[in-house]
Amino acid sequence: MNFTGKNILVVGASSGIGLATAQLLHVDGATLYTASRHLPAELAALSPTHFTYDATQPVGTALDGLPEVLHGLVYCPGSIKLRPFERVPVEDFQADFELNVLGAVRVLQACVKRLKKAEGGGSVVLFSTVAAAVGMSFHTSIATAKAALEGLTRALAAEYAASGLRVNCLAPSLTDTPLAAALLNTPEKAEAGAKRHPLQRVGQPTDLANMAAFLLSDQTTFITGQVLAVDGGMGKLK
Known part of the structure; x- marks a missing residue:
């Protein structure tokens, strides 16, 4: 794919899926903007325009250096806290919602005017989880937050369809990232x-x-409002 001349912001680009997305967009010619709390060497090597930003905090002026036009936005921050429901404090539900949903809301509200200016329509990609559609034990907090994010995806897609802005969501299963390290840290796991x-x-x-x-x-450019599973078949097959 060719992203030459396209301004794309990746939030949460310091590791895992966000870093891999930033690396791919860089190879494909995008003018890359990134935002995360840290700037690791792997990300710095791409020479993006980087903003130091914590997605649980108000945007404020953190993203003011973005260009007037954004062609794409990817919001990657996420969390994995797997516990029996009776051991999940309400504060953990609030923290998951803050990062996964309200973080996306804050960034989108800061960027939507820029995305609407993209010729041919901008594109937003959010991230859910297979656990939002398939009941999984110990996933109550993250499944609740990500289900809300899927609702946000569809509502935004409807609201901005007339302006050509597309909003879609990816729903992965277990992915080999630093976030999931504790779930994959032995050969048996x-x-x-x-x-x-x-x-x-x-x-x-x-x-x-x-x-x-x-x-x-x-x-x-004819796809919007979709939650697309990238889950090795887990969500649909036995």
Whole structure:
């Protein structure tokens, strides 16, 4: 895909899926803007215009250096806290909602005017989880937050369709990222995680990066309001 001349912001680009997405967009010629709390060497090597930003905080002036026109926005911050429901304090539900939903809301409100100015329509990519559609034990907090994000996706897609701005969401299953390290940190856990998927492997950050780039591209200008599973078949197959 060719993103030459396209301004794209990746929030949460310091590791995992966000970093893989930023790396792919860089290779494909995007003018890359990134926002995260840290600027690791792998991200700095891409020479993006980087903003230091914590997605749980108000945007304020943190993103004021963005260009007048944004062609794409990817919001990648996420969390994984798997516990029995009776051991999940309300504060954990609030923290997951703050990061996954309100963080996206804050960034989108700061960027939507720029996205609407994109010729041919801008594109937003958000991230849910397979657990929002498939009941999974110990996922109550994150599934609740991500289900709200899916509702946000559809509502925004409807509200901005007339302006050509597309909003879609990806729903991964277990993906081999630093965020999921504790779930894959032994050969036994890795094997068990792979066997839960019909395709017999866990996801890789590039699996999600490739789909995010596809949704940002001019090849998907007739796709909006969708929650697309990138889950090795886990959500639909036995």
